Amino acid sequence: MAETAILSPCPPLRQASLPAIGAPALRRLAEALGAPLPPPGRAAAGEGGLLWRAAPRSWRWLGEGAAPFHAWPEAATVELGPGLSRIALRGPLAREVAARAVALDLREAAFPPGAVATTVHRGATVTLLRGAEGWDLLVPRSLGEDFAARLAEIAGRLEG
Amino acid sequence: MSGFRLRGHAAPLVPFTWQGRAMLGAQGDTLAAALLANGVRTVGRSFKHHRPRGIMAAGEEEAGALVTLGEGARTTPNLKPSVVELEAGLVARAQNCWPSLRFDLGAVNDRLSPLFAAGFYYKTFMGPFADTRIWMACERLIRRAAGMGAASPLPDPDLYDRVHGHCDVLVAGSGPAGLAAAREAADAGLDVVVAEADFALGGDRLSDRDPQELAAALAELDALPNVRLMARTMVFGLYDHGVAGLVERLPAGAPWRERLHVMHARKVVAATGALQRGFVFGDNDRPGVMSAAAARTYVRRFGVAPAREVVVAGAEDSAYAASIALAQAGLDVIHLDAREAAPPALAERARAAGVDLRPGWVPVRTQGHALGGELRGLSVGRHLGDGRARAETRLPAEILAVSGGWSPSIHLTTQARQKPAWSAELGCFLPGEGEVLSCGAAAGVWSREGAETSGRAAGRLAAIALKATRRRPLKDADPGGDEAPPAALWEVRPAGRAFHGAGKAYVDPLHDVTADDVRLARQEGFEAPEHMKRYTTLGMAPDQGKAGGVIGLAVLAVARGEGTGSLAPTTFRPPYAPVSMGIFAGPDRGPGWAPVRRTPFHAQAEAAGAVFVDAGLWKRAWFFPRPGEDLTAASMREAAMVRATVGVADVSTLGKVEVQGRDAAAFLDRIFANPMANLPVGRARYGLLLREDGIVLDDGTVWRLAGDRFLVTCTTAHAATTAEHLARWRFRWPELDATVDETTEAWCGLALAGPRSRAVLEALTGADVSDAALPHLGVREIEATGAPARVARLSFSGERAYEVMVRPEAAAALWQAALAAAGAEGGGPYGLEALDILRVEKGHVTGREIDGRVTPGDLGMPGMASRAKDYVGRALMEREGLLDPARPVLIGLRPVEPGAKVAGGALLHPLGAETGRGIGHVSSVADSPALGMRIALGFAAGGPARWDGKLLMAKDPISGRDVKMRAGPPCFLDPWGERLHG
Incomplete structure (x- = not known):
């Protein structure tokens, strides 16, 4: 089946929050990342991971590489990855499958590669990322098996 | 002659079945087009009066014929054939008729229709027969006689x-x-x-x-x-x-x-x-009466002539397009225009196409065949204005195409x-x-x-x-x-005589609502369109005003003496x-x-023989039966095992929220009803959360992991609500340096409970977990089976107990090691049922007690609500009604006869006053191995202070079982907590 929904453990996902994030803090984070910070709804690639703003005062780093949050020693950090599973949607119909999971605007212009959004699927908070290879859905670990099976079934039906 | 396919319409044939008869339609047909092409005129019987009905439209406004498609589980009733795409093998049948479409016994309703006027059903609620057996019997008959088709009872x-x-x-x-x-x-x-x-x-x-x-x-x-x-x-x-x-x-x-x-x-x-839309005249619902636009569509789009002899009756210009199309198809067309003068250009085109044009004429009443009722002609007369006309002559017609x-x-x-x-x-x-x-x-x-x-x-x-x-x-x-301009023609009423003798004049044929029904509704006080609609059912359900909505409003406005369009x-x-x-x-x-949630220990519990139960979306290990054991036997054995040695239970589903920041302690102090700011590092505390209205939201524990880092645990049932509550209040207090992150699934946990639990914890951690190093309510971050772990000494069972949390990837190793160590101590796994028994024995509450209606006082914990600080819910908790001493308060209940089995949800009554809603209810029950009886928790007005030692009757209105219970404090076992120290 070319169309797949592959379940795997979520890579490390670290979140750092500050009570207030001003320009100096953002500058330090960008320096630690080695790249400009992404605008809301977009992720920026760093060494071994992706960085995005999850909330006005929270940023997340997904990946095995060292998080750039060393730039913010005062931040409250929390590791969220162990509580999540990753469902990788691949193939030409991946967008169609994703459109059955989330209510987001997944058209090319609205959700290009590099886009990221947190939304809801079947009552659970999920994060959707679009990379060069396809779409990744980060879902609560307890629901990963169920969600992946449902999406694989949809993919199978779409493929006919 | 009835409908037929026009020459020159070339399309592949499509076989289908109507009323058990094999027929052929053409590709691109609707079912209605195919039926007309096959000469079918009567397609169904009407909703209330069971009058024969045919195709009246070529779209969703169809108000005459509803059909049932498919067979068996794929039966779909109430479809409009005018929008059903004809597909090979389609099976369709008429509905609302018995024993046959042609001879329908229900048609007696048409004769009895004066009884079934608007509001008939509501009127049966009144009078001498209301609420009697006679009415109930009639009501069943009415329901059977009315209705639209029948859905398949199969999945x-x-x-x-x-x-x-x-x-x-x-x-x-x-x-x-x-x-x-x-x-x-x-x-x-x-x-x-x-x-x-x-x-x-x-x-x-x-x-x-x-x-x-x-x-x-x-x-x-x-x-x-x-x-x-x-x-x-x-x-x-x-x-x-x-x-x-x-x-x-x-x-x-x-x-x-x-x-x-x-x-x-x-x-x-x-x-x-x-x-x-059409307009209203006598017997305007016969098979053969349809909209002018529909007639044109069947001819032009589908190549189907609905009949040879056609009368088009219009009050506006577009009716001419129908007449011209039908005439060009070779049909015999008489065009009645309600307007005195026909529009010159259109009239010329119509005449050129061979249309017999009669300006100033309107239909007054249709005539039909004696047996089937299909249209065979109509009485027409000169339009005298305002919808009045006198029948002057009769025209033969198989189709009357109307446009109002x-x-x-x-x-x-x-x-x-x-x-x-x-x-x-x-x-x-x-x-x-x-x-x-x-x-x-x-x-x-x-x-x-x-x-x-x-x-x-x-x-x-x-x-x-x-x-x-x-x-x-x-x-x-x-x-x-x-x-x-169009003529404002809504209804043709015979001049000079009572309308009642002129046949039924339908405003909404789909619901058998006549113009008289609308007038009757108004006469009986239902003058507003909303009221008239409900009283008559006009424009309701599948119609949504398509067929007769505007005409109904016009008839009502006229009846009210107002201008059309005023409503x-x-x-x-x-x-x-x-x-x-x-x-x-x-x-x-x-x-x-619904989605299924599995904990990281699910596979291990399954391998250990767990039977799972749905707890919300979670699959939780319910009990671990040994051969021959049922739920009761297994859970009682497991509970007894915990009291005797040690048990291991999966508690991963508990909600977990991490609160961090310089002001984290202050934040929690504002959130919880009991003090949290003074919680020392390395210690845990029971906490009570209130909603803003003073009602208990949830309970749980707070672990202080560091000066600026806390872990809040809460119940499985309220995990999401509690996390949301904390997050919401965090944003309401922007001045506080605190973050709130739910980490329920980032950690999973096992409870080790029982007098030998410390030995198990020692085996898992290899650390000093003595009472000095880890006292009751102590917290440590150490390693368990080589993985980082958070350990707290907490008890839900009343025994010495620990909660060990690790990352999910370490779950399998922790489970294996915990079970091995517990086995060495004579213990083993226990499930949700045993966990429930243990907590009921101790009088601890869960979601069955924290049910969205109780205060700390109701739970027997008024002292948990601090008087020394402010917190969410405090102000409204002090409302008079919530401080009423007669409020139901948590109590414990033991059966007077040890073998009696009280049911959860039973109502509690004082002896001798066992009627009504009682003074409270049973919230939880447990077959206690420690006490050898089924005990219960519940709420009774006044609580233990009023009922301690007294007898109450627990009445289960569902099973009809009554159990006499003795009330007391909610804690049945070890009231001084000595077992906590093993």
Whole structure:
């Protein structure tokens, strides 16, 4: 089946929050990342991971590489990855499958590669990322098996 | 002669079955077209009066014939044959008739119809028979006699898809206006979806004599990358924030039967056309009476002549288009125009086509065949004005094609709360202005050219609104466009005699509502359209005002002595036309109707023989039976094992929230009812959370991991609510430096409970977990089975106990090691049922007690609510009603007879006063191995202070079982907590 929904453990996902994030803090984070910070709804690639703003005062780093949050020693950090599973949607119909999971605007212009959004699927908070290879859905670990099976079934039906 | 296929209509044949008879239709037919082509005139029986009905329309406004499609589990009743696409093998049958369509015993209702006038059913609620057995028996008969078809009682075998879609502009309808709007918006670079309910795109253009022009226009549009043309897709509802509900019928062989598109559109254009309405006259519902537009559609689009002898009765210009089309097809056409003067140009064209034109004439009453009731002629007379006419002569006719005017299809705009406005000039309601743009006939623009102009203007406006163009708005077409104004004709009433002798005059044939019913409703005080609608059922259910909504309003207005248009139509509700219930369920049905949550220990528990129970979405290990054990035996053994040695339970489902920051302690102090700021590092504390209204939201524990880092645990049932509560209040106090992050699934945990639990913990951690190193309510971050772990000494069972949390990837190792160590101590796993027994024995509460109605005082914990600080819920907790000493308070209950089995939910009554709602209820029960009886927790007015030692009767109204119980404090075991220290 070319169309797949592959379940795997979520890579490390670290979140750092500050009570207030001003320009100096953002500058330090960008320096630690080695790249400009992404605008809301977009992720920026760093060494071994992706960085995005999850909330006005929270940023997340997904990946095995060292998080750039060393730039913010005062931040409250929390590791969220162990509580999540990753469902990788691949193939030409991946967008169609994703459109059955989330209510987001997944058209090319609205959700290009590099886009990221947190939304809801079947009552659970999920994060959707679009990379060069396809779409990744980060879902609560307890629901990963169920969600992946449902999406694989949809993919199978779409493929006919 | 009845209907037949016209020569020159070449299309592949499609076999289908009607009433068990094999028939042939043509590809591209609707079922209605195929039935007409096969000479079928009577298609069904009506809702209430069981009158014979035929095809009355060529679209969703069909009000005569409803049919049932399919067989067995795929039976679908109440479908309009005028919109059912003919497919090979289709099986259809008439409904609402017995024993046969031709001879229906229910037709006696027509004779008894004076008994079944408007409000008949409601009137049966009154009078001497109301609420009696006689009424109940009659009510069953009434229900059996009424109704529309019968749904299959079998599970639906089909699957339904649900997908979210987005577009810039959603165009509902693919007629001339819709296609023009789509093109204009697409040319501005917008992403456009055109949704068409019909299985063919084109709307009114499908009846053009030259189909090539439409095909070329569609091909051109389809070639644009930013346009999606969706046939068989109905926009059935508009909802908030530009969300539209679209249902798409999928072709046979598709993996789904239908698809629900939840379409998020930035702009919606309603190009939904208009519905031709008739007018009311005697017996205007016979098989053979149809709309003039429908007659034209059957001839032009489907190549089907509905009959040879046709009378067209119109009150406006478009009826001429029908007459001309029918005459050009070789049919014999007499055209009655209610207006004194026919529009000259149209009249000339009609006469040239061979139409026998009679201006100033109207139908008064139809005549039908004696047996089947099908139309065979009609009495006509000169229109004397205001709908009055005297029958003067009789015309033979097999088809009476009627046009009283057009009603723009304003359903979508009214769903969007755009108030319609009456146009006296056009004799119809025009859509109100607002976010949804209307164009074409939906905006009252009748001509083809006008519709296209109107569509382009709407497309341009959409592009301007979405900032896709800087061009100016286009000049819109004015509503109207007819050669001569329409006659305001709603009802033809015989002059000079009582109307009652002139046959039934239907306003809404779908619901058998007559003009007299409308007048009766008004006479009985139901004068407002909303009231009249409900009293008569006019325009309700599948019709939603399509068939007779406007005529009904006009008849009511006249009855009230007011001008037509003085009454606003009722709000049309989604769906625009009936849709399958299946699309709303979508894939959420059967075993997969809700998602399943599994803990990281699930596979290990399963391997250990666990039986699982649904706890919310979670699958939780319920009990671990040994051979021959049932739930009770296994759970009692497990509970006893915990009290004797040690048990291991999966507690991963507990909610977990991490609170960090310089002000984390202050934040928690404001959130919890009991103090948290003074909690030392390395210690845990029981905590009580209140809602803003002073009611207990949840309970849990707070672990202080560091000076600025806390872990809050809460119950499984309230995990999400509690996390949301904390997050919400965090944002209400921006001055606090604190973060709130739910980490429920980032950690999983086991409870080790029992006198030998410390030995198990030692085996897991290899650390010093002595009472000195880890006292009761102590917290440590150490390693367990080589993985980082958070350990707290907490007890829900009343025994020495620990909670060990690790990352999910370490779950398997922790489980194996814990069970091995517990086994070495004579212990083993225990499930949710044993956990419940243990906590009931101790009088600890869960969601069954924290049920959204109780205060700390009700739970027997008034002291938990601090008086020394402020916190969420404090102010409203001190309301008089919540401090009432007579409120139900938590109590413990033991049966007087040890073997008695009280049920959860039983009502508690003082002995001798065992009626009514009682003084409280049983909330939890447990078969306690420690006490050798079924004990219970419950709430009783006044609590232990009033009832300690007294007898109460627990009455279970469901099983009818009464159990005499002795009340006492809620804690049954070890009231001083000595076992906590093992």
